[in-house]
Amino acid sequence: MALPPSLRLSVTPPELELIACEQLIEIIPLVAMERTAFISGAFGPLRPPAKCKVPIWMATNLKLKKKCHIVPPDWLNVDFLQDRLTHETSQPEFSQLPFRFAEVAKVLLDVASDDFENPERLRSLLKDIQEARQAKSREGLSKIDHSELSLPNLCSMEINEIRPVFIKAMGVLSQLVREPEGRLPT
Amino acid sequence: MDEDYYDVDAILAENQKVQCTFKVTVPEMGHLDGGNERDIKPLSKVNIPMWMAYILIYSDYADFNIPPPFSSRVRNALNAEPKSVKLCNLVGQGGVWYAFGVMIMKLLNDAPANDMSEILVKTFRSRLPEVIDQAQHFASITTATAGAGSADPSGAFREGLDGTERELFTLAQVAVQTTKKWYNHSEVPGK
Numbered sequence: 001m002a003l004p005p006s007l008r009l010s011v012t013p014p015e016l017e018l019i020a021c022e023q024l025i026e027i028i029p030l031v032a033m034e035r036t037a038f039i040s041g042a043f044g045p046l047r048p049p050a051k052c053k054v055p056i057w058m059a060t061n062l063k064l065k066k067k068c069h070i071v072p073p074d075w076l077n078v079d080f081l082q083d084r085l086t087h088e089t090s091q092p093e094f095s096q097l098p099f100r101f102a103e104v105a106k107v108l109l110d111v112a113s114d115d116f117e118n119p120e121r122l123r124s125l126l127k128d129i130q131e132a133r134q135a136k137s138r139e140g141l142s143k144i145d146h147s148e149l150s151l152p153n154l155c156s157m158e159i160n161e162i163r164p165v166f167i168k169a170m171g172v173l174s175q176l177v178r179e180p181e182g183r184l185p186t
Numbered sequence: 187m188d189e190d191y192y193d194v195d196a197i198l199a200e201n202q203k204v205q206c207t208f209k210v211t212v213p214e215m216g217h218l219d220g221g222n223e224r225d226i227k228p229l230s231k232v233n234i235p236m237w238m239a240y241i242l243i244y245s246d247y248a249d250f251n252i253p254p255p256f257s258s259r260v261r262n263a264l265n266a267e268p269k270s271v272k273l274c275n276l277v278g279q280g281g282v283w284y285a286f287g288v289m290i291m292k293l294l295n296d297a298p299a300n301d302m303s304e305i306l307v308k309t310f311r312s313r314l315p316e317v318i319d320q321a322q323h324f325a326s327i328t329t330a331t332a333g334a335g336s337a338d339p340s341g342a343f344r345e346g347l348d349g350t351e352r353e354l355f356t357l358a359q360v361a362v363q364t365t366k367k368w369y370n371h372s373e374v375p376g377k
Contacts, residue, residue: 009357013368110372134322142315161365164357169314172350175288176306 009164013103016156020103021056026071029062056104060111070112073098076105078118081125088132094153102130102157130158137162141169200237202255202286206248207231236289243293252298255283256290261305268312272346282349284310317351320344321358 022040029046036044043054051071054062062068074080075098087095098104105126113119137158140151209228234242242248263271273283284306291302320340347355 006360010361013365017368106369138315138318138322141318142311157365161361164361165318165354168354168357172284172354173307173310176284176310177303 011160013157013160016100016160017103017107018057020100020156021060021107023056023100023104024053025056025059025073025104025108026051026053027059027062028069028071029067030069031062031067056107060107063111070108070115072108072116073104075101076108076116076122078121078125081122081129085125085129085132088129088136092136094133094136094151096153097129097155100156102126102155133158141166198282198285200289201235202253203233203235204239204250204253204290205231205233206239206242206250208242208248210247212247236286240289240293250293253290255286256302256305264305264309268309269316269343271309272342273309273348273351284348284350313351314354316343317347317355318358321355322362324359 028051029048031046032048033044033046035042038058040055043058044052046052046054046068059068059070063070084095084097105122109116109119109123109126116122133154137151137154141162208230211228232248239248239250243250260271287302287306291299291306294302320343323340344355
């Protein structure tokens, strides 16, 4: 199947969001549901007010219909994010964050901001963390090499943003760097 | 040169002219240089495009000098401040300075070729962060206003971008725009 040129460059953010939404999250259901089989697996039963783990796509759906409350994941609170932010600003390496934190945070803050105790502060913390990491990846860009690149602890959205640029830049560099043994057969 | 045979960018880059000194007499080809001589005499300087120069040099019919886009004057300017040199002006319109440099490099022997490679790599590496910075900055401005209006030094830098750098700029800009658009999109109706 041929993709239009705009989609060939890299994965689109909505696609990444879809993949991230397969992750499980805890909810407090407000309606009852039997154990139901979905394409990705069987979930439930939902017995209010007991907590239950369901995929994020299901949680979002139920929340929009006002049929559940979402329990924030343990990394999505002010203390954890504040600690990570100080880590980002004080050290040159990237700090450890859940791989798909950007997508999960965006979806949850969007749909269920009333289930968090301080959504505005969370949003601003997340934004600061993202900007700090972006600045670091820009610095890494200037040290780019033609043969390899290692950026530990980078998260899925960030990788996706810089992927086309890095690949092209490394390609150009590999053409510019002359191999000392003579020409390489390509 | 085989790997670039079908590549449009390589074909365009090959169209640059270099100055060659012929070593043999070539009868009836004097018109190539626009001169009014009938033959090309040995030791005469002729401006010929790269794709022709490559074969002539390999068959040892001509020698060539380092062309102006890579002269010592340009090299000194690049050593001083890579970001201030307008690469696209050096090679004619739609210029691809890097691709041209790669081709010259393939023709040279070891020592000068390593020099060339070093200059190319150094210039690329120092200009790259600036290109990406500007691309990310311009992701938030739509294409309508992205014309000549902005602050002078960055606008001047953007005008001096070489073809390859322009491609990188577009790639970065598109990536940032897509992410931003996704980020601002909301699932909740009426938000």
